[in-house]
Amino acid sequence: MSLIFDLARGMLSRRRRQTLVSVMGVALGVAFFIAIASLMRGFQTYFIEQVIDVQPHIIVKDETRRPLPQAVEIAHPEGAVALSGVKPTERVRGIRNAAEKIAILEGIPGVFSSPILTGQALLRYGSRDVSVSITGIEPARYRRVSNLEKDLFQGRMEDLRSTANGLIIGIGLAQKLGVVLGDSIIAVSPKGVSLQMKIVGIFRTGLTTLDNQAGYTLLKVNQILQDRPNVVNQILLRLDDVTGAEPLARQIEARFGDRSESWEEQNRNVLTVFVIQNAIMYSVTGAILLVAAFGIYNIISTVVFEKTRDIAILKSLGFTEGDIQWLFLLQGMIAGLLGAVLGCVLGQIMIEGLAQIRFQTETPAGNDRFLLAHDWRIFAVASFFAILAASIAAVVPARRAARLDPVQTIRGAA
Amino acid sequence: MNNATPALLEAQHITRRLPEGVTLVQDASLKVERGEFIAITGPSGSGKSSLLYLLGLLDRPTEGRVLLEGRDTASLSTAELANLRLARLGFVFQFHFLLPEFSTLDNVLIPIRRLGRLKDSAARTQAMKLLEALGMAEAARKLPEQLSGGMRQRAAIARALANDPAIILADEPTGNLDTRNAAAVFDIFARLAAEEGRAILVVTHDAELAKRANRRIHLVDGRIVSDSRAG
Numbered sequence: 322m323s324l325i326f327d328l329a330r331g332m333l334s335r336r337r338r339q340t341l342v343s344v345m346g347v348a349l350g351v352a353f354f355i356a357i358a359s360l361m362r363g364f365q366t367y368f369i370e371q372v373i374d375v376q377p378h379i380i381v382k383d384e385t386r387r388p389l390p391q392a393v394e395i396a397h398p399e400g401a402v403a404l405s406g407v408k409p410t411e412r413v414r415g416i417r418n419a420a421e422k423i424a425i426l427e428g429i430p431g432v433f434s435s436p437i438l439t440g441q442a443l444l445r446y447g448s449r450d451v452s453v454s455i456t457g458i459e460p461a462r463y464r465r466v467s468n469l470e471k472d473l474f475q476g477r478m479e480d481l482r483s484t485a486n487g488l489i490i491g492i493g494l495a496q497k498l499g500v501v502l503g504d505s506i507i508a509v510s511p512k513g514v515s516l517q518m519k520i521v522g523i524f525r526t527g528l529t530t531l532d533n534q535a536g537y538t539l540l541k542v543n544q545i546l547q548d549r550p551n552v553v554n555q556i557l558l559r560l561d562d563v564t565g566a567e568p569l570a571r572q573i574e575a576r577f578g579d580r581s582e583s584w585e586e587q588n589r590n591v592l593t594v595f596v597i598q599n600a601i602m603y604s605v606t607g608a609i610l611l612v613a614a615f616g617i618y619n620i621i622s623t624v625v626f627e628k629t630r631d632i633a634i635l636k637s638l639g640f641t642e643g644d645i646q647w648l649f650l651l652q653g654m655i656a657g658l659l660g661a662v663l664g665c666v667l668g669q670i671m672i673e674g675l676a677q678i679r680f681q682t683e684t685p686a687g688n689d690r691f692l693l694a695h696d697w698r699i700f701a702v703a704s705f706f707a708i709l710a711a712s713i714a715a716v717v718p719a720r721r722a723a724r725l726d727p728v729q730t731i732r733g734a735a
Numbered sequence: 736m737n738n739a740t741p742a743l744l745e746a747q748h749i750t751r752r753l754p755e756g757v758t759l760v761q762d763a764s765l766k767v768e769r770g771e772f773i774a775i776t777g778p779s780g781s782g783k784s785s786l787l788y789l790l791g792l793l794d795r796p797t798e799g800r801v802l803l804e805g806r807d808t809a810s811l812s813t814a815e816l817a818n819l820r821l822a823r824l825g826f827v828f829q830f831h832f833l834l835p836e837f838s839t840l841d842n843v844l845i846p847i848r849r850l851g852r853l854k855d856s857a858a859r860t861q862a863m864k865l866l867e868a869l870g871m872a873e874a875a876r877k878l879p880e881q882l883s884g885g886m887r888q889r890a891a892i893a894r895a896l897a898n899d900p901a902i903i904l905a906d907e908p909t910g911n912l913d914t915r916n917a918a919a920v921f922d923i924f925a926r927l928a929a930e931e932g933r934a935i936l937v938v939t940h941d942a943e944l945a946k947r948a949n950r951r952i953h954l955v956d957g958r959i960v961s962d963s964r965a966g
Contacts, residue, residue: 323848324845324848324849327841328834328845331834331836331837332836334836335835335836630830630832631832631834633832634826634828634832634834635845636793636817637791637793637820637826637828638820638821638826638845638846638849638894639817639818639819639820639821639822639824639846639849639850640817640821640849641813641814641817641818642813642814642817643814644817644849727793728788728793728794731788731793731828731832731906732784
């Protein structure tokens with residue numbers, strides 16, 4: 322084994338420059354893959370982290386996935402019954418037995434829950450009207466499922482409790498209305514309830530929709546504003562283990578019947594985009610590696626052609642076809658390995674370079690640079706595929722070498 | 736001859752025909768015993784090299800069979816033949832065919848390491864001993880391109896001897912050497928046969944050198960026309 326390795330190394334060293342060119346081809350493929358993958362993975366991870374960070378991991382809503390079944394459908398589940406023009410009964414919307422459900426959910430280890438009531442309202446300050454979405458929260462519970470507290474840059478969450486009709490709004494909204502901390506404004510709900518509210522906090526999340534359109538008040542206050550006493554229309558859940566969100570959401574929905582959406586379900590469209598993005602990335606780098614593989618094929622073919630005599634003598638000495646095939650396959654693998662190592666170094670340099678770039682414009686999230694993932698797995702995957710591609714490229718010339726007839730060669734040389 | 740001990744190497748009515756219909760060797764039979772130094776002669780194109788390749792298990796006869804130490808080789812796989820060559824046979828060709836990237840010593844070590852019977856240090860000792868016996872101790876660390884033609888061929892002989900083979904097969908080993916070096920190579924062969932009991936088969940077109948062998952086989956048109964022992 323070590324003999325074949327020594328022979329392979331010796332043969333490759335003869336064609337140093339040509340070997341270097343093929344190795345560089347592999348190295349570039351690996352380096353680009355690493356740089357692009359780090360870039361994409363970095364962005365995707367950042368995005369998902371933002372999503373996980375900003376949004377609750379599961380939202381239990383006061384809806385069902387399908388319309389509630391009618392009595393006749395329950396009575397004849399298999400029957401050919403069609404109903405049309407059903408007039409739904411007026412029922413109080415909201416999650417039924419919310420307190421009970423919360424108690425059950427809180428019983429699950431690693432799960433925090435918070436009931437909220439969301440609703441629309443018009444904020445009026447002077448002559449300005451802005452329509453906003455108001456969320457009624459219980460600060461003690463809500464701080465465990467959201468980052469609102471972290472995003473507050475003026476005021477405190479506790480002030481919601483200590484101030485009558487306290488309201489926390491986004492920075493964009495505050496600017497639109499022209500209000501500052503401590504100002505009083507009028508909130509009017511679609512039900513016609515009007516409340517005088519006091520700004521007790523201003524937050525900035527970096528997400529424009531939230532900063533421009535969201536407001537938070539006490540759950541009780543919003544229930545009065547929306548004229549929906551004791552109603553909770555969503556339960557937000559936050560999990561210690563975000564990967565468990567989807568299965569847990571399914572369990573909750575199966576048990577309570579309330580529509581439960583995990584963060585994955587809510588962001589499915591974006592996550593699908595990521596899948597496509599990754600597919601594009603893999604095909605591009607796959608193409609680069611394919612080109613690199615041709616380089617390897619070329620060098621191994623050349624060596625086989627040049628080493629016809631050496632192959633003949635090795636075979637006459639008693640090397641089997643398997644030995645010879647392995648000898649040239651190993652050369653491809655060595656070239657692939659060198660390319661992979663060099664590519665990892667180059668890739669790291671490219672990452673460092675990209676990390677130095679600063680953008681003039683400030684993105685909403687407050688980033689002015691590329692978000693790069695530093696993941697050893699990217700290096701491992703790139704190296705693995707480089708060596709694999711190089712090995713596959715070497716198979717054809719290696720097989721040709723293995724099948725060379727030593728008699729023909731020796732006769733030809735004489 | 737005692738039937739209980741089979742001949743070292745035996746060819747029974749072997750014929751080698753190319754697919755295109757050309758006959759290289761026609762119905763050749765011979766037995767090779769230990770310690771024999773055999774010269775195979777004949778005009779060019781008479782099939783002497785082809786006969787040597789058949790006897791050396793590098794090629795397979797289209798008819799007849801070759802027995803090595805009483806064992807029929809016809810049924811053996813290509814890999815099994817390779818292993819037999821590695822352990823029992825040694826080849827020397829007109830061109831030295833030393834691997835250019837490796838030192839003389841490393842070239843001699845290749846078959847020893849491939850066979851894998853000796854540990855690294857023992858293998859090196861063995862290779863050095865072979866080179867010393869051929870007066871090549873100083874050339875051990877040199878690359879083939881740094882050696883003279885005669886030295887290269889002696890290095891090739893050392894490599895052929897690496898695994899202590901029973902039979903050495905040489906195809907025009909002196910074809911590229913001057914008279915003095917050619918004589919030296921034949922001296923080595925004579926010694927290997929006489930002192931170490933190896934069978935030596937040498938294909939040569941040099942009649943003077945052939946006289947130094949103790950048995951001469953003459954081929955014409957692929958047929959053995961004479962097989963004479965020097966008395």
